Amino acid sequence: MNIQLALDRMTIDDAINMAKRVKDHVDWIEVGTSLIKEFGMESVKRMKEAFPDKTIVADIKTNDNAKYEFELCFKNGADVATVMGTAPKATIQACISVARQYQKNVMIDLLNVSQENLEMLSQFDQAILCAHVSKDEQELSGKSQCLIQLPSSIIKNNRIAAAGGITIDSMKRLASDSPEVVIIGSAITKAEKPEKVAKEFKDFIRQLI
Ligand SMILES: O=C(CO)[C@H](O)[C@H](O)COP(=O)(O)O
Numbered sequence: 217m218n219i220q221l222a223l224d225r226m227t228i229d230d231a232i233n234m235a236k237r238v239k240d241h242v243d244w245i246e247v248g249t250s251l252i253k254e255f256g257m258e259s260v261k262r263m264k265e266a267f268p269d270k271t272i273v274a275d276i277k278t279n280d281n282a283k284y285e286f287e288l289c290f291k292n293g294a295d296v297a298t299v300m301g302t303a304p305k306a307t308i309q310a311c312i313s314v315a316r317q318y319q320k321n322v323m324i325d326l327l328n329v330s331q332e333n334l335e336m337l338s339q340f341d342q343a344i345l346c347a348h349v350s351k352d353e354q355e356l357s358g359k360s361q362c363l364i365q366l367p368s369s370i371i372k373n374n375r376i377a378a379a380g381g382i383t384i385d386s387m388k389r390l391a392s393d394s395p396e397v398v399i400i401g402s403a404i405t406k407a408e409k410p411e412k413v414a415k416e417f418k419d420f421i422r423q424l425i
Pocket residue numbers: 222223224246248249275349350351379380381382399400401402403
């Protein structure tokens with residue numbers, strides 16, 4: 217199980233400094249959507265330069281114009297880029313095709329995806345499907361990701377990530393589904409001692425093995 221550190225709503229320098237503090241306890245580093253929107257590809261480029269050996273995820277949440285956006289991400293150092301699962305099938309296919317060309321990976325964000333759409337998306341078995349509780353749902357209705365609400369066949373046969381307000385407590389429940397990636401933002405970045413919390417997550421995962 218990989219820990220993906222999500223870096224949102226901060227400057228590029230603050231994001232790099234946060235990642236430096238916790239780098240020994242995280243596996244993947246996400247340049248959050250908010251950083252990409254505020255600072256553009258510079259945020260992805262600088263993160264890869266700072267952490268050439270880490271898997272860098274560009275959370276660009278592509279909805280259209282996939283070839284252009286995914287090429288931008290991969291040319292600027294991303295190893296994984298994200299697309300919304302609600303996007304047209306042609307967009308998802310374009311993401312998969314660009315990722316294959318650059319030998320990189322696609323993460324499909326399942327926010328608001330219907331059951332029917334989920335079946336279609338599960339056929340992209342090389343992509344990582346991300347079960348996601350949105351920031352707005354977290355803030356407005358107190359929801360968080362504590363149970364991966366996907367059909368067991370998908371959990372078993374697809375590459376799975378989970379995101380959205382994950383804490384050490386919810387990790388304990390999520391771990392039973394063994395997602396490939398757990399995406400953790402605020403629980404680490406807003407902690408008084410981010411290093412300590414990141415280590416707690418990593419230690420928890422290590423003792424599962
Ligand atoms: O994609 C995101 C927001 O859209 C974040 O990466 C994700 O929600 C993880 O952050 P947090 O743990 O703070 O919810």
